[in-house]
Structure formats: structure tokens, C-alpha cells
Amino acid sequence: MDMNAVNSLPFEDFVRIFGNVVEKCPMIAAAVWSQRPFASFLALETAISDFIDALPESGKEGILRCHPDLAGRDLQMGTLTQESREEQSRAGLDALESAERTRMAQLNEEYKARFGFPFVICARMNDKANILRQLSERCQSERAAERARAVEEVKKICHLRLQGLVRTDAPNKL
Numbered sequence: 001m002d003m004n005a006v007n008s009l010p011f012e013d014f015v016r017i018f019g020n021v022v023e024k025c026p027m028i029a030a031a032v033w034s035q036r037p038f039a040s041f042l043a044l045e046t047a048i049s050d051f052i053d054a055l056p057e058s059g060k061e062g063i064l065r066c067h068p069d070l071a072g073r074d075l076q077m078g079t080l081t082q083e084s085r086e087e088q089s090r091a092g093l094d095a096l097e098s099a100e101r102t103r104m105a106q107l108n109e110e111y112k113a114r115f116g117f118p119f120v121i122c123a124r125m126n127d128k129a130n131i132l133r134q135l136s137e138r139c140q141s142e143r144a145a146e147r148a149r150a151v152e153e154v155k156k157i158c159h160l161r162l163q164g165l166v167r168t169d170a171p172n173k174l
């Protein structure tokens, strides 16, 4: 769909289509809908990004907590969102060796115990070795810096999900 089509979407359709560009946070799509018409793909992405940035730290942590663990229970149980399933499998997280799975689970728990929110990284921009390395490194971060880092990863995930939904090449009639 191009930006003209995006800008013509009624509220319900907009939230249905864009409700998971930030994992399990349809309220963000609901909030930015009123800012239509968006002049460009970038304007839509910026509206979402600005909304996230304006949240109090507790709201940002809430967004992080909506993310499933990487290679975690939801992947094993088949209860991931479609977007997350595709991202995790593209990074090879659905085909971990048993030792890798154990290590990932241990580090995910260590990270959550330290920060109180799950480790978030844009899986499509990383492979499993890179993800494990960064998970291990980021377990040592300081809390505020880590929260900011994780929110940047949410925005990368959002960017790629938006690109999957909206054509970025077509001019728009605004």
C-alpha cells in the first residue's frame, strides 16, 4: 500500500494493519492515526517514534515488556505473533542447538532479573551468534542506558515492519 492508501484508512483498519508495528502495542497506532495525513513514510515512522519518546520511562518499559523472549517459551509453544515468528526464524532462533538454547534462556533470565524487562534486539538485523554475544554484553549495562538502547531496537523492528506494509517508493499526493 502507498501513503495515499495509508492516509485514507479508517481508524479500525489503520489499527488492524499497523497495530503490531510495535509488538503488541496497538494503542500506538491508535494514537498516531489522528495525525493523518502523513506527508511521507518517514512522517508516519517519526510520529510513532515521537510518541514512544514522549512516554514516561515506565511507559517505555511497558513497551519492552510486551516483547516475547528471543528463542523463548512463545517460540516453543507456537504463540508468537506472526511478525515475531518470522523475525526470530530469520535470525535462526528457531533452530538453535540445545546448548545454544540453554545459554540463551540463562542469559534472558539474567537480563530480566537485572533490568526488570526482557532483552530486545532487532532480530532481522542480527544472526544468532551476534544476538547471543550482545545479550551477554548488554547484561552488564547500566539500567537507564540499557532501557534507551532497547527502545532504539524497538524502533528498528518497527521500521522494518512498516517497510513490509507500506511502499516507500511511490510519491504521495499531499
Ligand SMILES: NC(=O)N[C@H]1NC(=O)NC1=O
Pocket: 023, 067, 068, 069, 070, 083, 084, 087, 088, 118, 119, 120, 121, 122, 123, 124, 157
Ligand atoms: N525480545 C525481542 O527482541 N523480540 C523481538 N525482536 C525482534 O526482532 N522481534 C521480536 O519479537
